Amino acid sequence: MPTALLVTSVVNTIQIGSLYALMALGITLTFSVIRLPNFAHAEYVTVGAFAALIVSLSGEVNPIVIMAAAFVVGALVALVSHLVVFKPLEGRNVSLYTLILSSFAVGLILRYILFMIADSFNLFDTRIRIPLQIIYREGALILTNVFAWVAPTSIALVLLLTLLLNGTPLGREMRALANNISLARVIGIPVERVKNYTWILVGGLAGVAGALWGLQTAVSPLMGWVAILSVFAAAILGGLSSFSGTILGAYVVAFSENTVMLFLNFNFGVDLAYKPAIPFFIIIVVLLIRPQGFTELFNRSRDLQR
Amino acid sequence: MIRKCLLMTLVVMLTVSLGANAAAQDDMETYVLGVVLPFSGNLGTFGQDFARGVELAVSQVNAELEAAGRPIRFEIASADTENTPEGAARALQTVVQTTGAQVSVGPLTTSEVLGAKQFADENGIVIVAPASSGAAGAIPGDNIYRVIYPPDVFASKAYANIALERGHENMVVLHLDDPFGNGMNEGFTANFQAGGGGEVASFAYTPGATELSSEAAAVSAALAGFGDNAGFFCVCFLSGAQAFLQVAQIDPILTSVQWMGNEAMTAAEILADSGHAQTLANADFITVSFSSESTPLTQIFIDDFTAMFDKEPGIFTNYAFDAANIAMLTMLAAGNDGAAVKSMLPFIANHYIGTAVQAFLDENGDQAIASYGLYMVSDDLSAFDEVGAYNGNTDTITYN
Numbered sequence: 001m002p003t004a005l006l007v008t009s010v011v012n013t014i015q016i017g018s019l020y021a022l023m024a025l026g027i028t029l030t031f032s033v034i035r036l037p038n039f040a041h042a043e044y045v046t047v048g049a050f051a052a053l054i055v056s057l058s059g060e061v062n063p064i065v066i067m068a069a070a071f072v073v074g075a076l077v078a079l080v081s082h083l084v085v086f087k088p089l090e091g092r093n094v095s096l097y098t099l100i101l102s103s104f105a106v107g108l109i110l111r112y113i114l115f116m117i118a119d120s121f122n123l124f125d126t127r128i129r130i131p132l133q134i135i136y137r138e139g140a141l142i143l144t145n146v147f148a149w150v151a152p153t154s155i156a157l158v159l160l161l162t163l164l165l166n167g168t169p170l171g172r173e174m175r176a177l178a179n180n181i182s183l184a185r186v187i188g189i190p191v192e193r194v195k196n197y198t199w200i201l202v203g204g205l206a207g208v209a210g211a212l213w214g215l216q217t218a219v220s221p222l223m224g225w226v227a228i229l230s231v232f233a234a235a236i237l238g239g240l241s242s243f244s245g246t247i248l249g250a251y252v253v254a255f256s257e258n259t260v261m262l263f264l265n266f267n268f269g270v271d272l273a274y275k276p277a278i279p280f281f282i283i284i285v286v287l288l289i290r291p292q293g294f295t296e297l298f299n300r301s302r303d304l305q306r
Numbered sequence: 307m308i309r310k311c312l313l314m315t316l317v318v319m320l321t322v323s324l325g326a327n328a329a330a331q332d333d334m335e336t337y338v339l340g341v342v343l344p345f346s347g348n349l350g351t352f353g354q355d356f357a358r359g360v361e362l363a364v365s366q367v368n369a370e371l372e373a374a375g376r377p378i379r380f381e382i383a384s385a386d387t388e389n390t391p392e393g394a395a396r397a398l399q400t401v402v403q404t405t406g407a408q409v410s411v412g413p414l415t416t417s418e419v420l421g422a423k424q425f426a427d428e429n430g431i432v433i434v435a436p437a438s439s440g441a442a443g444a445i446p447g448d449n450i451y452r453v454i455y456p457p458d459v460f461a462s463k464a465y466a467n468i469a470l471e472r473g474h475e476n477m478v479v480l481h482l483d484d485p486f487g488n489g490m491n492e493g494f495t496a497n498f499q500a501g502g503g504g505e506v507a508s509f510a511y512t513p514g515a516t517e518l519s520s521e522a523a524a525v526s527a528a529l530a531g532f533g534d535n536a537g538f539f540c541v542c543f544l545s546g547a548q549a550f551l552q553v554a555q556i557d558p559i560l561t562s563v564q565w566m567g568n569e570a571m572t573a574a575e576i577l578a579d580s581g582h583a584q585t586l587a588n589a590d591f592i593t594v595s596f597s598s599e600s601t602p603l604t605q606i607f608i609d610d611f612t613a614m615f616d617k618e619p620g621i622f623t624n625y626a627f628d629a630a631n632i633a634m635l636t637m638l639a640a641g642n643d644g645a646a647v648k649s650m651l652p653f654i655a656n657h658y659i660g661t662a663v664q665a666f667l668d669e670n671g672d673q674a675i676a677s678y679g680l681y682m683v684s685d686d687l688s689a690f691d692e693v694g695a696y697n698g699n700t701d702t703i704t705y706n
Contacts, residue, residue, distance in 0.1 A: 124351035218548040273483040
């Protein structure tokens with residue numbers, strides 16, 4: 001494998017892995033605190049991307065403003081979906097399967113609303129108006145402004161989230177919910193309020209991830225859905241309860257899809273069209289061999305153990 | 307007494323009048339035109355615009371039928387293919403079984419058309435495909451008619467000729483992993499090598515992929531491996547083209563070779579990004595696109611469409627309009643019967659002049675008039691200028 005190809009693939013791994021991490025953390029958080037494998041998460045990502053696109057089309061080119069808009073809209077949509085669908089269903093003590101199905105339904109409804117918006121305002125396959133610029137070039141190593149936004153923003157948000165969970169009262173309350181929701185209720189933790197904040201956080205992070213994903217590619221109503229399998233693979237690899245494991249899982253998935261795939265293509269002629277099979281492969285292998293994922297590799301006391 | 311008689315008379319008149327109306331209604335025959343297109347999925351934007359093209363054609367034909375006092379009206383029955391072969395089969399089946407439609411405009415892509423083919427052939431349903439061009443769809447005797455867009459055997463030859471004319475010794479192809487992309491890749495490779503070209507390295511990508519950085523890295527490495535005089539050929543849909551351009555525009559190898567690409571890369575969305583437009587201009591990007599020659603109907607169609615939907619028609623939407631007209635004219639001549647429509651459609655199509663070019667079908671039921679334009683990015687990066695033409699029937703390229 002030529003050095004240039006290796007370097008490019010590693011840069012891609014970092015960039016895409018950071019985005020997967022940002023998206024997968026929301027899934028881990030929802031699964032741990034809300035106890036829902038939320039498939040509508042894909043659409044929160046897409047909603048964020050569309051919010052970013054619309055703001056950028058209005059003439060705004062400051063990525064911070066664009067990402068802030070994506071956070072707000074993503075958070076709002078996630079909170080509304082909780083209040084309108086998931087909370088009433090939880091109140092009726094429905095099974096987990098019903099909740100999973102309802103998350104699919106919420107995702108589908110959001111997706112088709114986005115299709116209607118995209119059609120009405122001619123937003124199909126439109127790009128966020130931030131031009132790509134090279135900020136560093138040394139041999140085969142090329143870094144762009146998108147990389148400079150994607151990687152540090154994702155890492156910073158991941159660190160902030162970790163700090164929030166481990167160093168704030170809200171974080172402690174979230175962890176209490178993740179450990180034992182009944183006990184949390186008994187000791188006076190405002191469960192519904194904590195859940196609301198969790199949804200806001202989950203939707204906001206997904207929204208920012210969507211904005212950054214939109215910088216990487218074009219915005220379309222299906223973009224979140226297309227990425228969600230890789231994101232779930234990352235979350236499952238992380239054991240669905242460990243932030244550190246989820247982040248590591250995200251980079252492993254991105255590494256497999258980029259560097260490993262290119263290695264296999266270059267050396268053994270494996271078709272790149274098999275790339276979408278990698279997340280499936282990872283999910284099946286992890287579930288069969290190591291269902292706990294990377295959880296046990298990290299300090300359990302600070303994770304969202306249940 | 308008089309009042310009673312008057313009342314009775316009125317009742318009788320009303321009854322007769324209602325009866326006459328009912329009889330008139332009974333005489334009115336409704337033909338259902340299936341519209342099986344991708345309303346969702348990656349090509350949802352095309353599908354929705356194509357459906358509008360069909361809607362316009364149906365409204366115009368119905369207005370003409372009404373004006374002529376003919377007791378036939380067309381109705382549309384739509385279903386979403388979701389841009390997948392299985393979805394196309396399901397959608398066609400739904401339309402046929404719920405409405406009795408015998409003719410369908412669409413599906414859109416070759417993979418969708420091939421997905422719906424078995425059901426159409428087995429049930430005598432005629433598919434009039436407005437934009438499918440993949441070589442795999444060129445099958446004699448089946449129920450699929452690709453009446454507007456010629457099959458890709460011509461375009462793949464044109465691209466091979468251009469690559470050879472440009473002096474490319476080897477080529478790298480990135481293509482969709484579907485019947486359209488695979489067919490174009492195979493046709494191009496065969497023609498390029500038959501014309502004296504060297505090696506062709508092909509990379510397939512999954513339809514619907516939104517992120518193509520690995521593919522760009524692989525294409526770049528292959529081009530670097532070929533050294534000088536290598537060229538690049540991209541066969542993709544709009545979303546794939548955008549994803550590829552986003553990463554390719556900073557690649558030192560990809561930005562130093564000449565590019566060719568299919569006409570989906572000439573969509574307005576591509577030039578809306580100045581970086582993408584500049585990349586294509588620097589790469590001497592050229593595309594071979596089915597002739598955009600205007601007919602007297604072209605502007606009328608654009609005006610009517612804009613008036614009806616308050617927006618201009620999208621790229622290729624006129625193909626759906628033409629396909630719907632051919633389908634309806636055939637149904638008016640043959641009746642609402644799949645077998646009769648299949649029998650008459652080539653005759654009607656061959657006597658139809660549409661918004662782009664006259665239809666003339668070959669033995670596979672595909673458009674045989676292969677007249678293409680060659681397009682490159684204009685100097686101000688705002689449009690694609692026609693720089694030449696390719697006549698597929700004589701296999702000749704001419705430049706302006």
